Amino acid sequence: MRPSYSEVAREGDLVQLYGKSYKSHFIVLKHAQTLQTHRGVIAHDAIIGQKWGSCLYSHQGNPFYLMQPALVDILKNLKRNTQIMYPKDIGYVNMVMGIGPGQTVLEAGTGSGALTCAFAFLVGNEGRVISYDRKAEIQQLALQNLTKINLQDRVILKTREVELGFDEENVDAIFLDLPNPYDYLQIVERSLKPGGFFGTILPTVNQVSLTLKSLSQENFAFIEVCEIMLRFYKTDWERFRPTDRMIAHTGFLVFARSVLGIDPAIELPDPGE
Amino acid sequence: MRPSYSEVAREGDLVQLYGKSYKSHFIVLKHAQTLQTHRGVIAHDAIIGQKWGSCLYSHQGNPFYLMQPALVDILKNLKRNTQIMYPKDIGYVNMVMGIGPGQTVLEAGTGSGALTCAFAFLVGNEGRVISYDRKAEIQQLALQNLTKINLQDRVILKTREVELGFDEENVDAIFLDLPNPYDYLQIVERSLKPGGFFGTILPTVNQVSLTLKSLSQENFAFIEVCEIMLRFYKTDWERFRPTDRMIAHTGFLVFARSVLGIDPAIELPDPGE
């Protein structure tokens, strides 16, 4: 992903070609190459130099919109062999954990790399993402996904069980996307900068309860548990109304910050009150 | 805001001192200065060199946690004279509109500058935020807020009515935080890069309906309307449950992308189905 695109598609750009039946193709433009689709062939050279937002046509006459993909478009179309985090959750994680240019962020597990891609996008060229997973083949898929959007240089993938610990120290933020984060909080504390941000996502309340118990036994404060619910609306302006169905649950988000020496005189915030 | 903090607070760092009764102080550390609070005085020199996450004490013995603030902490404590956008909404806006390092983002109106701060944080040193508002005094407050967190260099504030048009062309994304975005869509199209991202937030359904009508009459596609609902939970692991009350409504988010030449053969996505 280029940081910012020009008005026209150029060689090296990651482009999204959005065609019929909601089908998208993501390619990096390269002179003399062609894109083969079920709806016909398009030469990269026929794309290079076209204005973004244009409607292009394959040799069979099928239309495609030429778009620069947003992070959310990439995440929705990621190759996956595991459940991936939803943009609604990633967006809020970024806000609470302060993810931005120049930071060092650690995550485990890598999974299909959706959150990895989001972190890599946001930390920019000066930042760094370290991602642990115990399965090498899963990390291969994440690496493919990162490479496709040209963010692989910002990410260090390590194949290792979390219980063996992390190599890093003083990272800005640690996110665990694992079933049992409550077992690894001391490992988190050793690698997290004091005052740093911890986050996790968990599907069941039983896991959340265990995590809250463990957090209360370690040096964490500013603990927060929440859910993000996203409700879409139908876009007919004369018949405006919510969609009939929605995703009701993806996971509970748990956040906390490591502290040194808890003083009970300080009341901690009770979010939502 | 330094991109990434070291293990200890250093001169020039933006720090949050979180004290009793949920009261936070945000200061940039400077040798020989002091922080005056209702709970006593702390010398900046007594903070410089301390580990993040430490509990420090004023001359009266009142405790404060030394924290590096996340974007969300800064936004919550922003000086304001207008309603500001909530982190839950900003987080999702960033995802859908692809805000990240190196981009050029335009917004109107500036208001108290919450979204301006978020955009400025995310676009990094290579990015740029241009923010219009018709009231100079409101922009003064936004400038104060930006300066406090040292992001003022990434932002260009312009005092002007939107109906007079924007100076910029080919910006990556435009966000309108105004009551009547439906009146300005042609102005948006002129300044937005083809294929670029448009977004707005509106409190009432009547405004959303008018905006959808206008969008359907201009060259926009990939229109999406949604709401983000954030539900907090009480963090007692033995009595885990949602909080009693919640924010039920902040605004409807409307997103669209400009396109050149709409081909009706392409079905557009219907989010949420």
Add this chain to the structure above:
Amino acid sequence: MRPSYSEVAREGDLVQLYGKSYKSHFIVLKHAQTLQTHRGVIAHDAIIGQKWGSCLYSHQGNPFYLMQPALVDILKNLKRNTQIMYPKDIGYVNMVMGIGPGQTVLEAGTGSGALTCAFAFLVGNEGRVISYDRKAEIQQLALQNLTKINLQDRVILKTREVELGFDEENVDAIFLDLPNPYDYLQIVERSLKPGGFFGTILPTVNQVSLTLKSLSQENFAFIEVCEIMLRFYKTDWERFRPTDRMIAHTGFLVFARSVLGIDPAIELPDPGE
């Protein structure tokens, strides 16, 4: 429906036989009759005298639970040719409109009769439900549904366009399940007892807005608009969590009460504040 069931199923009882693959059969027990199912035959005489909650078997050995159906079970299994109201909405309508034994309730349109069944169940033997619909064939289905649960004697079905007016006066409550209730509010006022309850359900905000406009021009007060959202949880006690998907929208409920002589000195309640 018998008002209250004995411990065993008796002739004349409406019973639910809940079998494999979530398939239910609703029958009124009658000596010497048989129930034919895709999973085998059961004689009514083999059901009469059995304890409720028992597991019975067809001649092919397929199991069925013998249950006395609740209103909600009947509604879920109603024959329908129109969208029917959901139990979550009907339950709240009953509370706000004070539906109970002995009352006279008017509705239009009848549709498949789900709300008709609910009203008929609740008004008891002394109550009365009058239901208008412009299509006779739709009312035939409602009549079948009412007869199946033996509540037909409490309901008077009238085939007529609402714009021609209702015959009744001074009814306790009127519910309109129609696309344009805003066109019929004067007709409602003529048939509703002063102080009586008006209710309607509408899928789009445009319809709600028009209805609110019309209500404000007639003699109605205590106006209330709400939505009922029902979130189910998976029932595994070790992995307790919300279901993945939910019904996001059925309709907006609008309630009001007719009044004689509005005094602006009386502040009306603002629900939800």
Add this chain to the structure above:
Amino acid sequence: MRPSYSEVAREGDLVQLYGKSYKSHFIVLKHAQTLQTHRGVIAHDAIIGQKWGSCLYSHQGNPFYLMQPALVDILKNLKRNTQIMYPKDIGYVNMVMGIGPGQTVLEAGTGSGALTCAFAFLVGNEGRVISYDRKAEIQQLALQNLTKINLQDRVILKTREVELGFDEENVDAIFLDLPNPYDYLQIVERSLKPGGFFGTILPTVNQVSLTLKSLSQENFAFIEVCEIMLRFYKTDWERFRPTDRMIAHTGFLVFARSVLGIDPAIELPDPGE
């Protein structure tokens, strides 16, 4: 509460006088009596014979609407010394548990009697509500509330600990509004008609999890856990939008039905899927 009211208020009617500042008075009309309020005096004889929905005036000239109260109005204004169930939850409980005319319903504990009032209203003159609570003084308040709305004859209050068991057998439905329903499921089974309806409401997920565990160990099926969320909207038709805040949580509703002899070949419904 009269089953159905005439067009005018009559002696013996329960009336609601809704005055300034959202203040309501509930009285049973009686010849020669007077109502004393902070906004002046009204003689009952000045109310008897007036049309419902009229605006009446005290001797000081303050206005009051004369309304026949719905169940929901009574519940909202109930005297209470405990948290009472919300109408949104009661309405759904009634639907799922099939509460209606002629039934026998048992509850524990009585609390301030909100659910008791609702059940008593719905079971009609032929029905019966038995309500247990271990505290006599709490039941006194419930009795006052029931007497005020003239439903006391349908309710039998018993002062006893639940662990001592219920006297009744074969009741149609049992609702436990207690912190630990999971301790009493065998007691429930002994008093509930086979196939009958069990329900409970619980604030925390920990309690729900324990209840689900216990239910899975007893003869219960058709287990369902849900939450009812009620979202109000502001009623300005030109600025239609949700209210800013809402009640986010009252309790989780748990429902089940007793069965005799569970056959694992029968798949039980998974609500919400």
